[in-house]
Amino acid sequence: MMKSVRIGVIGCGTIGKRVADAVRLQSDMQLVGIGLRTPNPTALSAHLSGIPLFCTDPMRFDRFEKGGLPCAGGLRDLLSQVDVILDCTQAGEGAKRLALYQEMGVKSIFQGGEKHATTGLTFSTFGNFEDAIGRSAVRVGSCNTTGLVRLLSTLDRYWGVKHAEGSLVRCSTDPDKAENGLPNGAAPVFGLSHHGPDAQLVMPTLSIFTQAVAVPMFFSHVQMMSVKLNKPADRDEVMNVLCNTPRILVESHRKVGKTTAQLSHYYAETPRMRGDRQELLLWEESIVVEGDQLHAMTSIDMQCITIPETIDCIRAVMGLETERNRCMWQTDSALGIQKHEVCYQPSSLTV
Known part of the structure; x- marks a missing residue:
């Protein structure tokens, strides 16, 4: 039996705590510990669940002691015990540690806040899974990039995408970062936003x-998409493909709600941890197909949509799985978001 891959997580915020929980659900992975600069309530929760904590700033060890949290060591101590490090810290912080990760012989995976140039590869399971196999450092695409690639790669696989245009309505902050209130106004990005080039x-x-x-x-992003296909499509066929594609949900607003707040509250009442929705959701009523033109509105839970791709990326860089669909089945089954197994077979649908 293959030995479990040893994983370390840096950062215990919105993404870090979710990645750590996801790793613990995988049968072929072992969470060694979480590294962070300063103790916080999330770190306390991790400690109470048995996860060792490591201090990444040697000048802050005393804060762990004062907070009553045992510290298992420093950053190098954590790196000496892992095969892969998942750096989930703020934009620009992870890049500062890349040289140390390389020095310690540890593979590293960064989140979308880091620049593409940090690793030279931006990853999405749906778009370029094979490119990450065996890589030493990878950047997982951002939440919006992940959503765009899931949808557009699926449409491209069956009908071909000639051109896509998207208008993105973004949350101004995450729920756990809104302690100072929300701004009273919209902040547009003029011209081309970074999301298209990232895709x-x-x-x-x-x-x-x-x-x-x-x-x-702060509940979820909304993407309003208009896609020109290479050939005409039938709405029923589109619905069938999307409904049978992993990590994509098609739901009626009568069930899950019309607003992003209603949508968040709907999933908060389900057995899902934290009410997280790791799938891309399309409102059924928003899907309009007119010949070769498709229009749809999607919702992205920015706190967790990249978690499945991050787990896939671990398997790719470590060579645990080299076939995309098998990797997705293994990840989704462990996370409890799997569809029927036939949906993970490459030729399960024809249009």
Whole structure:
């Protein structure tokens, strides 16, 4: 039996705590510990669940002692015990540690806040899974990039995508970062937003234009998509493909709600941990197909949509699984978001 891959997580915030929980659900992975600079309530929760804590700043060891949290060591101590480090810290912070990760012989996976140039590869399971196999350092695409690639790569696989345009309505902050209130106004990004070019890092031949605006909310992002296909499509066929594609949900607003707040409250009442929705959701009523033109509205839970891709990335860089669909089945089954097994077979659908 293959030995479990040893995983360390840096950062215990919105993404870090979710990645740590996801790793613990995988049968072929072992969470060695979480590294962080300063103790916080999330770190206490991790400690109470039996996860060792490591201090990444040697000048802050005393804060762990004062907070009553045992510290298992420093950053090098954590790195000496792991095969892969998942750096989930704020944008720009992870890049500062890349040289140390390389020095210690540890593979590293960063989140979308880091620049593409940090690793030279932006990863999405749906778009370029094979490119990450055996890599020493990878950046997982951002929440919006992940959602765009899931949808557009699926449409491209069956109908071909000639051009896509997206208008993104972004949350101005995360729920756990809104202690100072929300701004009273919308903040547009003028011209081309970074989301389209980020998707092209994963799908190089994709023609896409995106624009974005940040608004005073924190439940989930909304993407309004218009896609020109290479050939005409039938709405029923599109619905069938999307409903049978892993990590994509198609739901009626009568069930889950029309607003992002209603949507969040709906999933908060389900057995899912924290009410997280790791799938891309499309409102059924928003899907309009007119010949070769498709329009749809999607919702992205920015706190957790990248978690499955991060787990897939671990398997890719370590060579635990080299076939995309098998990797997705293993990840999704462990996370409890799997669809029927036939949905993970490469040729399960025809249109």
